[in-house]
Amino acid sequence: MRLVVTTPLHPAPGDDEAARLAAQRHGLVHVARDRRPISRVVAAAGAEGALVLSRARAVLAARDGEHVWSAGMGVLRARRVLARRAGERDPTTHDPFAEAAGIGPGDRVLDCTAGLGADALVAAAAAGPDGAVVGLESSRALAAWTGEGMRRLALEPARRVEIRHADHAAFLAAAAPGSFDVVVFDPMFRYARAEPGGFDVVRRLADPRPLAPETLEAARRVARRWVLVKDGAPGWDLTRLGLVPLPSARGAHRYYARVPALGR
């Protein structure tokens, strides 16, 4: 989806300049709103949608309506991980992704499939104040929307998530060996179930390519500890890649496999 970046109908002081800088960050065109309906802004620019940025929100205006960026359950999950790090042992604070990824304090994590950034946010919570997460997203529209949403999220771990527009195969080919502690893949599931709010628009914007075996090998070179691959139940993509899922709770909707780093 070709996006332009603009402001709400009644921008606050500074919104227009902030939108201009955001457009530069993401290689998108900035368009002044000039009190026009969003459909007119988009049509006049020959675009397909707009990223409407205010101080508090990153809204994707598409043909089917306006979608406020949200990391969905990612915020609640990140809060639970923070509670666990603070010593809380309530079993309801268990996060299967954080557990499977085995991320510890100070880790550098590469999320190769950032999407709306929920897992990246959870990873940043698990990595703590000395850790960092780089989230790669090959859809320019999604990278811009999630990057701007994350900047506006009032949750400390969000400050340690950097979203970049990049194809993970190209990024991994150029990355130094062992430059991230853990590398994560959560490709689009080919056999998708209906997903809670927000995911339909992601499905339309997202890169549907499955994880290539040679990309997994490249990730094993870049990881210092291991690579985590996530799949929807019953885990057909893991089978295709010759991976054995970690034991999971009965009825789990997600399966995870850990692949050791090369040289470990």
Ligand SMILES: C[S@@+](CC[C@H](N)C(=O)[O-])C[C@H]1O[C@@H](n2cnc3c(N)ncnc32)[C@H](O)[C@@H]1O
């Ligand atoms: C299932 S979603 C990830 C959801 C994410 N884990 C979250 O918590 O929000 C998969 C994402 O990976 C992206 N993707 C697919 N292939 C990619 C590639 N080669 N490089 C970077 N991102 C890719 C898709 O565009 C999509 O947004």
